[in-house]
Amino acid sequence: MASNETHYTLPRAEFDRPVKLLIVVAPYYRDIADQLIEGARAEIEAAGGTHETVEVPGALEVPTAIGIAERLSHFDGYVALGCVIRGETTHYETVCNDSSRGITLLGLQGLCIGNGILTVENMAQAQARAEVAGQNKGGGAAAAALHLIALARKWGGQRKGVGFQPARDEYQIAGSAKDPSTA
Numbered sequence: 001m002a003s004n005e006t007h008y009t010l011p012r013a014e015f016d017r018p019v020k021l022l023i024v025v026a027p028y029y030r031d032i033a034d035q036l037i038e039g040a041r042a043e044i045e046a047a048g049g050t051h052e053t054v055e056v057p058g059a060l061e062v063p064t065a066i067g068i069a070e071r072l073s074h075f076d077g078y079v080a081l082g083c084v085i086r087g088e089t090t091h092y093e094t095v096c097n098d099s100s101r102g103i104t105l106l107g108l109q110g111l112c113i114g115n116g117i118l119t120v121e122n123m124a125q126a127q128a129r130a131e132v133a134g135q136n137k138g139g140g141a142a143a144a145a146l147h148l149i150a151l152a153r154k155w156g157g158q159r160k161g162v163g164f165q166p167a168r169d170e171y172q173i174a175g176s177a178k179d180p181s182t183a
Contacts, residue, residue, distance in 0.1 A: 012047055013146040015153070019049040021145055022075045024066055026059045026082030026117070035130035036081040036116055039138030044079075047146050051079075059084050059095050059117050063102025070111055076152075077112035077145040081138055083126050084119050092119075112148035116141025 023040050027033035037053060044051045052075075056065045059082040066078045080103050086092045096119040103115050116137050120126045129135045 010143070010147060012043075012143070013150040015048060015150065019044075019047070019076045019146065019149055020074070021049055021051045021077045021079055021142070021149075022066070022069050022073070023051055023053040023079045023081060023142075024062050024069070025053060025055055026057065026062055027055050028058055029083045029085070029123075029126065032083040032118070032123075032126045032130045033081060035127075035132060036083075036118075036138030036141075039130075039132045039136040039140075040079045040081060040114075040116065040142040042132065043139040043142035044146070049076075049146065058082070059099040060102075062099055062117065063106055066103070066106055066111065066113060070106070077114070077149045079114045079138075079142045079145050080117055081141060082117040083130070084117065085123060085126060086121050107148075110152070112145050112152055114141035114143065114145035114148070 021044055023037060023044075025033050025037055041051060041053075054065060054069075056062055062080045062082060066080065069075060069078070080099075082099070084092060084095050084099075096117075099117055100115065100119075103113055103117075107113050118126055118129050118137060120129065127134075129137045132139065
């Protein structure tokens with residue numbers, strides 16, 4: 001059973017200036033969500049960071065809320081929390097895959113996100129993973145976000161865009177250059 005396994009954990013991330021994270025939680029299973037939030041908050045505070053928490057209707061809305069916050073607010077990183085328990089239909093696969101894919105795509109754009117959305121078969125598995133005294137997946141998600149923030153700061157912070165950047169003389173913004181025939 002996974003709860004009996006020992007895993008290596010990176011040392012807690014350290015910062016020379018404060019960090020602020022947004023915890024985005026889907027509280028469909030309130031007891032599980034509260035435990036995940038408790039673990040995430042404790043980890044952020046232990047690293048000297050601050051946090052805000054917002055709730056969204058479900059796991060599918062978590063990536064959208066993070067994307068909105070990134071565009072309209074000022075956070076160093078994000079913690080995605082929630083729980084999806086397998087039911088009788090294929091909705092489970094849709095919610096698990098699409099919420100994870102959304103978070104991954106945001107991460108590939110440079111956002112520092114710790115994914116703590118549990119995807120489990122039953123409530124007992126969810127409880128074992130959410131409990132702060134147990135597997136503490138909320139704390140683990142916060143730790144992941146903090147480590148990504150530390151890496152982003154180490155490597156110079158966020159940059160605009162990812163990938164090929166043309167040299168300045170390879171493009172012009174319309175109306176920004178004088179026509180050589182009128183010079």
